[in-house]
Amino acid sequence: MKGLDIGSDRVDELAATSAILLYSRQDCSTVYGTVHPVAQGKGGRATIGAGRPIERRALFECLRELAQNAAPKAEFLPETVLAVSQDAVMWWCRPATRRVFFDCQEIGRRSAVVLHPGLVFRAASNGFSVFALQEDSRPTPDSKLHEPPYFNTWDEGRICIGSAYVPKRIDVESIDGWESGFFESAFTHPNHGNKRVSHSNGEFAFWKKMLDGEYGEQFPKDALVTMNMTLGELIAGK
Template identity: 85%
Template sequence: MKGLDIGSDRVDELAATSAILLYGREERSAVYGTVHPVLQGKGGRATIGAGRPIERKALFECLRELAEHAAAPAEFLPETVLSVSQHAVMWWCRPAMRRVFFECPEIGRRSAVVPHPGLVFRAASNGFSVFALQEACRPTPESKLHEPPYFNTWDLGKICIGSAQVPRRVDVASIAGWESGFFESAFTHPNHGGKRVSHRNGEFAFWKEMLDGKFGEQFPKEVLVPMNLTLAELIAGKQGV
């Protein structure tokens, strides 16, 4: 995710050069600090050298440089982007016709272009998740989220990535890669947890009808299962999402 790359250097090419030790009493915050060189020994073993008191000017300069590298650079945000934080990127997809792939005993090995509802995706340092929408327009903070009507998903919209190829970074530039990783991987099984679709004969029958083209180009929104969650609550991290 942004903040892990520094310029063109890779994180695994960086090495510790110095350490700051802070001193304080239990009931107080740090009141004194020292800076120490980090000495690289044989076999990559590092040790902390003798320290010296931190100079105020040097401390502020160090913090300024760290803040510049840690902050995500300014970038253009497409209108599909809903939220960007240090740990997650959230975006939405309009209802559309997209190809799906299935590889499971109950349905077989099948693929077809089928209608999808509006979707909200969340790529984060702690996982990948997807939610369905009733509306076809850009969601608002008050928009109610629904269970994703897909196999390979857990409760709270969490996606079982499995062997899917997804980006290693979490940023706006990687959104297309995250979407491709989801839509271009095969759905293999319904995961344990709550109901994903409201269909009289269950999820296997629903997806057989979808693959057979029963619903044309309109996703049947009546099968969506509501969640007790709004977009604003998702952004705020309610329920540990």
């Protein structure tokens, strides 16, 4: 394993030097820990040595160093980025026209450039999700989120990725890849759960009209279904 030596151009070899063993009760609550030296043997094999109780000060220092080295590097954030954490990136897409693809029995194999409302995307370690907005401008923490008016989505905005290609990384640089993975895959079916679009004849009729360009030059926002969640609550994980 190789890693960059912070503050220099030299690349250092990283090797295991110590191991921490945690002892827990049956309810998984940790009550004790030991630290063990690691000896490197022939052929890259490592041996864990005898342990000693972890010293409180040494443990805190170790955690501090790990947190410092694991912290993301500073980077420029475009105005579309709404929030960044250790395991998630959230961003906003302006209302725009984009191509969509359908491949289902009720609509057939169709593709067209259609209107889209403002959208909020969230790529995280626990999944990929999308939400719709009534606003045309950058949302605020008080902005109400709406159901994504798309097929292949579950409740709470979760996206069914299926065979779509999405980046392995979750960071600001990967935003375009996450968006492409969503829009360039075919919408195949409405998932079970809450209603995604408000239309008297259902979601298939709604998307047929969208594909035929019957809504004019603006996305029909009256078709959006309000969720009981604000952007601020989504960011806070409530």
